[in-house]
Amino acid sequence: MSKELWKGNExxxxxxxxxxxxxxxGYPITPQNEISEYMASRLPEVGGCFLQAESEVxxxxxxxxxxxxxxxxxxxxxxxxxxxxQEGISYIAAAELPCVVVNIVRGGPGLGGIQPAQSDYFxxxxxxxxGDYKLVVLAPNSVQEAVDLVQEAFDIADLYRTxxxxxxxxxxxxxxxxxxxxxxxxxxxxxxxxxxxxxRGKRPPNIxxxxxxxxxxxxxxxxxxxxxxxxxxxxEVKCExxxxxxxxxxxxxxxxxxxxxxxxxxxxxKAGINAGLIxxxxxxxxxxxxxxxxxxxxxxxxxxxxxxxMGQMVEDVRLAVSGKKPVHFYxxxxxxxPEVSAVVNEVKRITGEEI
Amino acid sequence: MxxxxxxxxxxxxxxxxxxxxxxxxxxxxxxLAGAGAGVSIVxxxxxxxxxxxxxxxxxxxxxxxxxxSSSVDSPALEVPALSAExxxxxxNDASHVVFDMGGDDAGANALARYHRYLxxxxxxxxxxxxANRHLTKSAEDAIKYLRSIEEAxxxxxxxxxxxxxxxGQTAADDILKGQRLCxxxxxxxxxxIKYTIINKKLLNKKLCSIINNEVFPIDIYLKKPWEI
Numbered sequence: 215m216s217k218e219l220w221k222g223n224e225x226x227x228x229x230x231x232x233x234x235x236x237x238x239x240g241y242p243i244t245p246q247n248e249i250s251e252y253m254a255s256r257l258p259e260v261g262g263c264f265l266q267a268e269s270e271v272x273x274x275x276x277x278x279x280x281x282x283x284x285x286x287x288x289x290x291x292x293x294x295x296x297x298x299x300q301e302g303i304s305y306i307a308a309a310e311l312p313c314v315v316v317n318i319v320r321g322g323p324g325l326g327g328i329q330p331a332q333s334d335y336f337x338x339x340x341x342x343x344x345g346d347y348k349l350v351v352l353a354p355n356s357v358q359e360a361v362d363l364v365q366e367a368f369d370i371a372d373l374y375r376t377x378x379x380x381x382x383x384x385x386x387x388x389x390x391x392x393x394x395x396x397x398x399x400x401x402x403x404x405x406x407x408x409x410x411x412x413x414r415g416k417r418p419p420n421i422x423x424x425x426x427x428x429x430x431x432x433x434x435x436x437x438x439x440x441x442x443x444x445x446x447x448x449x450e451v452k453c454e455x456x457x458x459x460x461x462x463x464x465x466x467x468x469x470x471x472x473x474x475x476x477x478x479x480x481x482x483x484k485a486g487i488n489a490g491l492i493x494x495x496x497x498x499x500x501x502x503x504x505x506x507x508x509x510x511x512x513x514x515x516x517x518x519x520x521x522x523x524m525g526q527m528v529e530d531v532r533l534a535v536s537g538k539k540p541v542h543f544y545x546x547x548x549x550x551x552p553e554v555s556a557v558v559n560e561v562k563r564i565t566g567e568e569i
Numbered sequence: 570m571x572x573x574x575x576x577x578x579x580x581x582x583x584x585x586x587x588x589x590x591x592x593x594x595x596x597x598x599x600x601l602a603g604a605g606a607g608v609s610i611v612x613x614x615x616x617x618x619x620x621x622x623x624x625x626x627x628x629x630x631x632x633x634x635x636x637x638s639s640s641v642d643s644p645a646l647e648v649p650a651l652s653a654e655x656x657x658x659x660x661n662d663a664s665h666v667v668f669d670m671g672g673d674d675a676g677a678n679a680l681a682r683y684h685r686y687l688x689x690x691x692x693x694x695x696x697x698x699x700a701n702r703h704l705t706k707s708a709e710d711a712i713k714y715l716r717s718i719e720e721a722x723x724x725x726x727x728x729x730x731x732x733x734x735x736x737g738q739t740a741a742d743d744i745l746k747g748q749r750l751c752x753x754x755x756x757x758x759x760x761x762i763k764y765t766i767i768n769k770k771l772l773n774k775k776l777c778s779i780i781n782n783e784v785f786p787i788d789i790y791l792k793k794p795w796e797i
Contacts, residue, residue, distance in 0.1 A: 219587055219701040219735055244618050244647050328618045329645055388619035389793060390587040392701075392735050473795040549645070551794040 217392040222357045222382065223248035225393050226316055227256065229364040230288050232395060235314070236262035237287040239276035241269055241295060244328045245384035246318035249290040270295040274302030274315075281311040282422040284409030286368055290316035292384070293334050294325060296342075303377055304343030308424035310408075310439065312371035314364065315349075316380045318387035321549030329549025330384035332469060335526035338381050339498045346436050348443045350378040350450060351497040353468045357391035362398055363495070369401040374446055375408075381497060383522065385470045385551070452495035453504050457483070461490030463561050464508055466531050467520040468494045471552060475520050478557035489518075489561050497527070505534035516564050517541040520552055571783070573604035577693040578665050579658070581680065583718045584697030585705045586672030589732040591622050593697055593766055594669035595629070596787040602632045607664035609657070612638035613679045615649040616671035620791050628790065635664075651679065659686040673714070674721035684723040695763065696726040698754065700733040700747040708753040715758065728763035729755055730785075737796075739768060741776050748780060 220228070227249045230238070238253040250266065257264040267273040273289045280287040291299065296317045306313060319334045321327040336342075338351045350370055354360035360382060367378040410420045426432035457479050458464065467475040472493040479489045492508060494501050508514055516539055519528040528543045535541050544560040546552045559569045582594040594610060602608045612623040622629070623638040630636065640652040658666040670676050680687075696715050698705060705711040715726055733739075733747020744767060751762045764785035767776065777784050 217701070217735065217738075218703045218706070219699065220703060221587055224703075327645055328647055384619065385794065388617070390736055392738050470794070473793075477795045553797065554795060 217394050219390050220357055220393040221248055221388065221390050222360055223318065223387040224252045225357050225361050226290070226364050226380070226382070226387075227252035228395070229361040230314065230368070231256055231260055231262075233286065233365040233368040235286045235288045235368065236260065237280045237285050238262070238264050238289065239267050239273040239280070239287070240289050240291065241267050241273050243292045243295045245320060245387050246290050246292045246316070248387070249316065249318075270298035271302065274299035274306070277313050277315075278302055278306050278309070278311065281306065281313045282309065282409065283411045284406040288314040288316065290318065292318045292320045293322050293331070296334065296337065300337070300343035303349070304345050304347060305424050306377050307343070307347035307349065308345065309422050310375040311377070311422065312368075312375050313377050314367045314371055314380060315377060316364070316382065319381065319383045321547070327549040328384060330470060330551060331522045331547070331549055332383055332471065333523035333526065333547060334381065335497065335521070335523060338379050339500070339530070347439070348376075348446075348498055350374070350376060350446060350499070351381055352378065352452070353381045353495060353497050354386060355469050355472045355493065357386065357389065358393050359495075360386060361393055361395065365398045369403065370450060372403045372406075373401055374442055376442070376446070381469070383470055384549075447499040450496060451499045451501050451503070453501035454493040454495060455504070456491040456493070458490035458492070458508060460488045460513060462487070462513065462515045463489045463518055463564050464492060464514055465489060465518045465520055465557070465561070466492045466494070466505065466527070468497060468527065471520050471522055474552050474554055475557055477554045478561065481554060481558050482561055487561060487565055487567060494527070500530050500534070502530070502534035505531060506536065509535040509538040514539060518560055518564060519543050520557055520560075521545045522551060523547055571600060571604070573601055573606050576601065576665065577691055578662065579668075579687065579690055579692035580666065581668040581670065581692060581694040581724065582697060583670045583677055583694060583722065583726065584672070585699065585702050585714050586617070587702050588672070588697040588699040588705070589734055589766065590672070590697050591620060591669055592787060592789060592791060593695070593730060593732055593785075594667050595622055595625055595790050596785070598629065598634050598667045599632055601665045601667070602634050608633070609635040609637055609664055609666045611655055611658055611666060611668045612636065613651070613668055614671035614676060615651070615679050616673075616676045618645060618647045622669045625790055649679065651682070655683070656686070659683070659690070670722070674717040677718040677722035680722040680724060687724060692724070693728060694724055694726045695728055695730045696760070697730045697732045698747065698751055700750040701735050701743060706750075708750060708757060711750065711754050712758060715754070726760060728761050730764045730766060731762060732766040734766075734768070739771060741771060744771070744776065745779065
């Protein structure tokens with residue numbers, strides 16, 4: 215298939231359908247409404263079901279139900295809506311059900327605004343909901359990568375029986391970019407023999423549950439689930455690097471911000487300053503290993519984390535760098551996007567260059 | 570050649586999401602202003618929160634173009650609060666006006682509110698077409714969109730604009746593919762192709778010689794944050 219021009223939100227929805235998603239439950243919120251709008255017209259064409267729920271709380275519990283019955287299911291929202299879903303996400307993680315949740319992040323806290331932001335990193339990667347659990351968090355930096363990652367997210371969810379969060383921002387949802395839908399490699403997936411989809415009189419009922427009246431049992435379940443998380447950390451780290459060779463300053467940025475940073479790196483190169491980029495694609499599992507390796511390189515003088523937040527991922531970068539090198543931070547917040555020139559100046563400040 | 574005296578006073582830019590309505594509307598307004606006309610641009614996009622002409626107010630006002638959008642002063646507003654000032658666009662016969670509509674029939678809806686003021690006036694309603702958008706790739710689909718926009722806006726499209734692009738990756742072949750699509754839509758609807766939009770960076774004599782209608786060269790004003 216040749217390239218076509220797609221809006222990020224539409225492309226995310228189409229990618230989900232192509233990955234076999236048959237059910238979508240959601241509630242409107244800007245800047246991700248095109249996902250629901252697209253699903254409403256597209257899912258009936260593939261024999262699926264779109265339902266606008268009465269709230270985000272209802273949506274995520276519908277996802278819980280459909281996933282428990284073994285269906286490929288997705289919901290999407292933007293920051294405040296994702297906050298409302300946290301209880302349900304915790305239940306889904308506890309019940310070990312696969313599903314895909316898309317967060318097209320907007321400025322916050324509170325109602326914030328409708329412009330792009332990355333200030334839901336903590337919520338995405340550090341729990342968000344209650345209890346000991348993790349989400350696999352994938353952060354695309356182009357519409358094409360969003361299409362690829364959404365499709366892969368369904369396989370990762372099924373393989374590990376875990377909710378997967380695709381973390382975009384308003385810009386990736388709203389902008390148009392060329393996209394090609396090609397078949398992505400499918401993983402070998404286990405049979406869903408746990409699904410509560412009717413016994414047909416042939417087996418004992420499957421029960422989906424997250425309540426443990428004995429603390430000992432709850433602990434055993436948590437320990438077992440964390441073994442699974444360890445396996446994910448071993449196999450599912452995704453990361454891209456750019457211009458790391460000879461880099462004095464290593465920037466760390468994800469999603470849309472990484473594109474601002476890579477343009478800043480090109481500008482700096484023309485001025486004779488060597489900067490590079492580590493772009494985490496999976497935010498959890500976080501590419502700590504790669505960051506630690508780069509931090510140990512003698513040529514690397516400092517790190518600069520750039521985010522559309524007051525500084526969230528920077529904490530994981532500091533943990534990974536582990537004091538070997540200074541870690542600086544530059545961020546814009548509330549829906550503002552860092553400018554290429556501002557990132558250039560931050561790097562120059564670190565290298566002691568004149569601005 | 571572009572002749573401001575031949576342009577209608579009221580111009581309405583419609584089309585599918587991503588067809589490049591705003592980019593055309595802004596370039597068109599700048600062209601009118603450059604030719605000495607008094608120009609207002611009315612941003613009637615109440616369906617899309619990003620990439621709207623109101624974001625370009627600082628630039629447009631530098632060229633004397635008046636930007637009318639929401640009655641609430643916020644470029645990122647997503648509520649249908651249309652300014653009462655929009656009526657001035659119908660009343661002021663001395664000034665050209667460019668209506669930049671939201672995408673699809675949903676976006677065209679906002680215009681229906683003004684149909685009483687348009688019905689007895691001559692106007693140009695452009696249907697901007699991008700053959701690279703997945704829902705307007707065939708003539709059949711494009712005509713379906715055109716008709717749904719007419720129905721929602723209560724106005725008739727008067728001409729087609731070929732704006733087939735691939736964002737930063739547009740090639741001459743894209744434009745020619747769009748030209749074939751527009752010709753088919755034109756033949757089936759009896760609507761003329763008024764302009765073929767070509768980014769000034771892609772403009773060359775050979776390409777222009779293949780295109781029978783007027784070529785409208787544009788600059789790109791709505792940029793992504795990393796392109797600035």
